Amino acid sequence: MNFETMLQRLTEFIQKEAKTETVIGEPFALGGFSCVPVIRIGVGFGSGGGAGDSVKAGKGEGGGAAAGIGIDPIGFLVTKDDEISFVSTHQNKGLSSIFEKVPELLEKLVAKKKEPVTA
Numbered sequence: 001m002n003f004e005t006m007l008q009r010l011t012e013f014i015q016k017e018a019k020t021e022t023v024i025g026e027p028f029a030l031g032g033f034s035c036v037p038v039i040r041i042g043v044g045f046g047s048g049g050g051a052g053d054s055v056k057a058g059k060g061e062g063g064g065a066a067a068g069i070g071i072d073p074i075g076f077l078v079t080k081d082d083e084i085s086f087v088s089t090h091q092n093k094g095l096s097s098i099f100e101k102v103p104e105l106l107e108k109l110v111a112k113k114k115e116p117v118t119a
Helices: 003-017 096-114
Strands: 028-030 033-054 058-080 083-088
Touching: 003 033, 003 058
Parallel strands: none
Antiparallel strands: 028 033, 033 058, 058 083
């Protein structure tokens, strides 16, 4: 595979993977809450090439390219009715911080259900 073809394939891969749908995940429901995962993506890219001519070794050329993608879940957008908040997975103990908030969210939900219905 020549250098230009390799570079084109790597560029297409990056364009395909680093898009909005990758960063903002599919929404899911948790009780009365709607949650949307948010992900940080880091992309690295490098390439090089060269050619040479030697009496002993003859003519030669070479090239190489590489790309890497790092994906890091950073939190969740959480909505309930007209309220929205961001719950980070990087605070305190990462993902466990979300589960620490679950009792508080459940208490609020139960309290809301106990409120008398006004006609």
